[in-house]
Amino acid sequence: MSIELTRRIAARVLDRGESKVRIKKDALEDAKKAITADDVRILVKEGKVYAIPEKHNVSLRSKIVRLKKIQGRKRGPGSRRGTAKARMSVDYKKRIRGQRRVLKALKEGKTIDNETFKRFYLLVKGGTFASKGSLISHIKSTGIKLDENAEKELRHK
Numbered sequence: 001m002s003i004e005l006t007r008r009i010a011a012r013v014l015d016r017g018e019s020k021v022r023i024k025k026d027a028l029e030d031a032k033k034a035i036t037a038d039d040v041r042i043l044v045k046e047g048k049v050y051a052i053p054e055k056h057n058v059s060l061r062s063k064i065v066r067l068k069k070i071q072g073r074k075r076g077p078g079s080r081r082g083t084a085k086a087r088m089s090v091d092y093k094k095r096i097r098g099q100r101r102v103l104k105a106l107k108e109g110k111t112i113d114n115e116t117f118k119r120f121y122l123l124v125k126g127g128t129f130a131s132k133g134s135l136i137s138h139i140k141s142t143g144i145k146l147d148e149n150a151e152k153e154l155r156h157k
Contacts, residue, residue, distance in 0.1 A: 006031040006049070009040045016051040024048050092127075099124045099135050102154050112144060 003023065011018040023031045027048030034040050043049040068074050080087065103124065107117045120139065129135040136154055140146055146154070 003028065003031055006034045006040060006043075009034070009037050010044065010049045010051075013037060013040055013044060014051040016054075020051050022050055022052060024050075095131065096124060096127075098132050099129060102132050102135060105154060106139070109150070111146065111150070112139070116144070 006023065007018050007021050010021045010023075014021060024047075027043065027046075030043060030048060034043055040049060065074060085092070100121070103112075103117055103120055106112045107114070112120070120135070123129065123138075124135065129138065132155055136146070136151060140151075
């Protein structure tokens with residue numbers, strides 16, 4: 001057949017572009033005879049057909065910027081995208097986990113039933129409460145009684 005067919009099949013086999021496939025000069029006759037993908041695979045295995053290595057553009061500039069950011073530079077208002085809340089995901093996680101611990105303690109202490117727990121859990125998940133304190137005050141405002149010692153213990157959970 002033709003060398004173009006071999007090159008096209010080799011590109012598919014090697015998962016590279018046709019322009020990146022190379023055929024050694026001494027293997028041109030074998031490449032012309034190769035008709036199927038299996039024939040081309042054999043040529044690839046023998047090293048007669050190969051793909052040139054991919055280039056990996058390692059940007060020195062990006063490395064420098066990364067190091068500067070680790071040092072605390074380049075974090076001014078001009079570099080920021082997104083609100084302060086969006087940029088502080090760790091704060092969000094910390095807050096949510098604390099609120100969930102409070103709810104779990106209330107449920108295990110039989111202060112709230114399962115239905116109430118689910119309702120408050122979804123409110124916490126939605127980001128309704130700014131802190132554990134606001135969650136506890138909201139729970140108290142719904143009519144659930146909490147003694148002072150239990151409330152103090154919940155705030156430090």
